[in-house]
Amino acid sequence: MGETTLAPDPGNIALPIARTRDTSSRMRTRRVPGEIGIWAFILTDMSVFAIYFLVFAYSRSQEPEVFRQGRLLTSLPAGVVNTFFMLTASLFVALAVQAIRQRKPGTSQLLLVGAGLCGTGFIINKHVEWSAKTAAGYTPLSDNFFQLYFVLTGIHLLHVLVALVVLVYMFRKVRRIQRVPTASQSRFIENGASYWHMVDLIWLGLFALFYLAS
Amino acid sequence: MEKRFTPKTHRLCLWMGGPFMSVLYILGWVVFARLVPAPAPNWPAERLTDWLVGHQIQFLIGCAIMIGAAGLWGMWCAALSVWTFKTESRFPVLFAAQIISVAAGLTIFILDELFWTVAAFRAGQRSPEITQAIWDIGWFGFLFSITVYIAWAVSLALGILWNPPEHQLFPRWAGFMTIGSALCWSAGLLIAFFKQGQFAYNGGLAMWLPLGEFFVWLAVMTVLGLRAISQQEELSRREAMEKGPHYDVYEPGEHETVESIDQPTSTEHSPELVSELAGQGAR
Numbered sequence: 239m240g241e242t243t244l245a246p247d248p249g250n251i252a253l254p255i256a257r258t259r260d261t262s263s264r265m266r267t268r269r270v271p272g273e274i275g276i277w278a279f280i281l282t283d284m285s286v287f288a289i290y291f292l293v294f295a296y297s298r299s300q301e302p303e304v305f306r307q308g309r310l311l312t313s314l315p316a317g318v319v320n321t322f323f324m325l326t327a328s329l330f331v332a333l334a335v336q337a338i339r340q341r342k343p344g345t346s347q348l349l350l351v352g353a354g355l356c357g358t359g360f361i362i363n364k365h366v367e368w369s370a371k372t373a374a375g376y377t378p379l380s381d382n383f384f385q386l387y388f389v390l391t392g393i394h395l396l397h398v399l400v401a402l403v404v405l406v407y408m409f410r411k412v413r414r415i416q417r418v419p420t421a422s423q424s425r426f427i428e429n430g431a432s433y434w435h436m437v438d439l440i441w442l443g444l445f446a447l448f449y450l451a452s
Numbered sequence: 453m454e455k456r457f458t459p460k461t462h463r464l465c466l467w468m469g470g471p472f473m474s475v476l477y478i479l480g481w482v483v484f485a486r487l488v489p490a491p492a493p494n495w496p497a498e499r500l501t502d503w504l505v506g507h508q509i510q511f512l513i514g515c516a517i518m519i520g521a522a523g524l525w526g527m528w529c530a531a532l533s534v535w536t537f538k539t540e541s542r543f544p545v546l547f548a549a550q551i552i553s554v555a556a557g558l559t560i561f562i563l564d565e566l567f568w569t570v571a572a573f574r575a576g577q578r579s580p581e582i583t584q585a586i587w588d589i590g591w592f593g594f595l596f597s598i599t600v601y602i603a604w605a606v607s608l609a610l611g612i613l614w615n616p617p618e619h620q621l622f623p624r625w626a627g628f629m630t631i632g633s634a635l636c637w638s639a640g641l642l643i644a645f646f647k648q649g650q651f652a653y654n655g656g657l658a659m660w661l662p663l664g665e666f667f668v669w670l671a672v673m674t675v676l677g678l679r680a681i682s683q684q685e686e687l688s689r690r691e692a693m694e695k696g697p698h699y700d701v702y703e704p705g706e707h708e709t710v711e712s713i714d715q716p717t718s719t720e721h722s723p724e725l726v727s728e729l730a731g732q733g734a735r
Contacts, residue, residue, distance in 0.1 A: 275613075278625035282632030286665065293656050297649075378645065385649045389642060389657075 272428035280436045287440050290393075294386055294447055301382055308383030309451065311376060316367040317449035320360050321441065327356035328438040331405075331431045334412070338427060343415045350409045353434070357402045364395055387448055394444055397437045404430045456702040457688040462531055462681045469528025470674040474667055476521035484514030485568075490654040493588065494647040497580035500587060504575040511572045519565035522558070529554040529604070532673060535680055536611030539619045546611045553604035560600065564593040591653040595640035598662070605634040621680035626673065633669040637662040 270277060298305040334349035368388070371377075378388040408430040411423050419427065481487050486507055491500055504511060533554070537547040567590035575583050612620065612627030640662055643653040650657040685701050692700035 273624065275624040275628040279628035279632045282629050283635060286632070286636045286661065289661055290657060293650055293661075296656075382649045385646060385651060389651055393639075 272432045273425055276429040276432050280432060283436065284440070287443065290390055291443055291447060294390070297382055297386065298451075304381050305383045308381065308387065309448065311371075311374075312387065312449050313367055313370065314449050316363060317445050319363050320367075321445050323356045323360040323363065324438045324441045327353040327360070328435055330356065331434045334408075335427060335431050338412065338415065338419055338424075341417055343412050343417075346412050347409060350405055350412065354402060354405050354409075357398055357405065360398055361395065364391070391444055391448070394437070394440055397440065401434055401437045404433055455699050457684055457700075458702045458704060459681050459685050460704055462534070462684075463678065465527040465531035466674055466677045466681070469524045469526065469531060470670055470677075473521045473524040473528065474670060476524070477518055478667075480514040480517030480521065484510045484517060486510065486514070490659070491587075492648060492654045493591070493643075493652050497584040501575050501580040501583050504572045504583065504587075508572055508575060512569060515565050515569040515572070519562055519569070522561045522565060525561060526554060526558050528670070528674070529558070532608060532677055535621055535677075536608060536615070538621070539611055539615035541619075546607045546615070549607040550604050550611075553600045553607065557597070557600040557604060560593045560597045564590045566590075567593060592643070595643050595653055595659060595662075598637050598640035602634045602637060605630050605637075609634070621683050622676055626676050629672065630669065633665055636665045 330349045330353035334346040334353065337343070337346035337349060371384075371388075376384050378385050408427050411419075411426050415423055491503055495503075529550070533547055533550040536550060537544050540547055567586050571583050571586040571590065609627040609630035612622045612630075613624060639651065639658050642651040643655075643658050646652040646655070646658075649655055653659055688699060688701045692698075
């Protein structure tokens, strides 16, 4: 990634890992996407999920047979489809932010709609997957595997719902951009995009634990 | 109206209601009540009764220490909420939301220990099922009532993130971290559905993780609260140089009085403006 000199234009807030070049001191600073605060939120939430994953691993070591049986009952195709939706949504969001940097808010709006459709697809697929499980008699009360399966993927599902709401607000922000985003517009859009990527990353952890780990 | 800032009272509230409360509560919980590990909700009523009878006196001492600690907690909440009030001043909606939520939460917090104490009080002398029912109520108060704490934490976070920045003494990341913490605590709502496993009321993810995270969050916010007090001390001293001694820092024990402290300030509306606005509203 090449060096970029930050202009006073507030739209430059949206530049990727922009480096400022101070010609007198040659000091270079890196910036984070969005603002520091969203990373405090992401760190907190990711730490909580890291503990969820550790507790899952501990529970599995306590009841290996229950967890092995449970894993065999999860639907790998449904997990793969949802991984596809999550990764694609994340890609659309990343491209939407890039489109704003390229002064193409119209393209950005279309990409955000694409991300929203992927998020909706994830929810529909989750509904189908859960319905099949409950119809087959597996509920959160069945055993400790299904308790963790339903609750942890359920908490993630709530994150996806919040992400969709955030996406609506991102769309509204982008619609109001007049060629160059203001500092607050850029900050909000990058905060929202960072949150989306976190939701995506958490899903990858859940997918590995519930659908792949033997 | 007194305008001088008394950092000593703020620091006292923060230390007593935060670190001191935490040490006291953990002492009662771990050492005396022996709630590590906590009895599971799927224990038969007789087993729970035997467990309580087995260390009844220590358990009651533990509850007395815990309810004492819980009584201090409101001081800590006040020491943080006041900074939301500072950023809202004339329209303190988030401050009011915090005070209402904290009052409800603190009442329930005290009732938790009260129910556990009552459960142990006649354990072994009454039907084990009655002891179990009272015991369960304590746990549901402790974890299932999490919504009022979340309402309080979110009001605090929004006060940092959404109120005008010119009077903020907390960094924005503290607001984001608080929202993340509130999400973690929300797992307490799941105890209604499980009698065993990680999301039961003795489970790692419904109880231990939110409880542990709460104390980590409390420690971070205490440090930031102490920094806010130091910042306000500096601001008050500067303000005193500009506006006079009635804006200065006050140290209890000095017994200094400042004359004419009840001066109207630029933030207060003149009576003429108030009556003019009232007239417009009437029209």
